[in-house]
Amino acid sequence: MNGPARSIPDVVADVLAEIGIAADSLLRTILIQDGYLLGEKYAFDGGYVIWMANCNRVKVFKDDGTLLKMVVVEDETDTAA
Secondary structure (H helix, E strand, O other): OOOOOOEHHHHHHHHHHHOOOOOOOOEEEEEEEOOEEEEEEEEEOOEEEEEEOOOOEEEEEEOOOOEEEEEEOOOOOEOOO
16 A cells, blocks of 8 residues: 555545546435445536446546546545545
8 A cells, every 4th residue: 555545535526626626515325236335426516426336436427428537446545434
């Protein structure tokens, strides 16, 4: 590990900042199916971010489904935060 673990919300905020979107009013939803964590969704005005636990990727979409950015999350990320 190269430094302290970063939480998924921190990664999401950083990715949004990279593309000029403020992360101050995100609505976070935990995605669960059959009792298992699938990932998290963060909604913002004009789009949303999805983090899927099985592939550890953050994807940013516009409301119409257009992919704006995709980032592979580094291994040192603390997914429990």
